Amino acid sequence: MSAIELRTVKEAEYIILTKKTIRQTAEYFNVSKSTVHNDLKNRLPRINLKLFKKVQKILKIHFDEKHLKGGEATKQKFTLKKQKKI
Helix, strand or coil: CCHHHHHHHHHHHHHHHHCCCHHHHHHHHCCCHHHHHHHHHHHHHHHCHHHHHHHHHHHHHHHHHHHHHHHHHHHHHHHHHHHHHC
16 A cells, blocks of 8 residues: 555544544644545545545535534624624
8 A cells, every 4th residue: 555545544534533624634644635635535435435435424514514613603703803892
């Protein structure tokens, strides 16, 4: 197994065990989020289809919740700004 394939499997296992996002995984492995995305979307299905399906379930949950987290972050931002004006 090449170094890239090994990294890809480790990234997948990390996401499955910790439920972390692509961005958090990229930070942990000290690579760009584009690299993690490419590893998980393009390389992983050829390396280990079973692992790929597990990762896809987790990433789908993250994608489905993305707008909720963004909305909450925006709400907190404006609440903080409002408090500073008072």
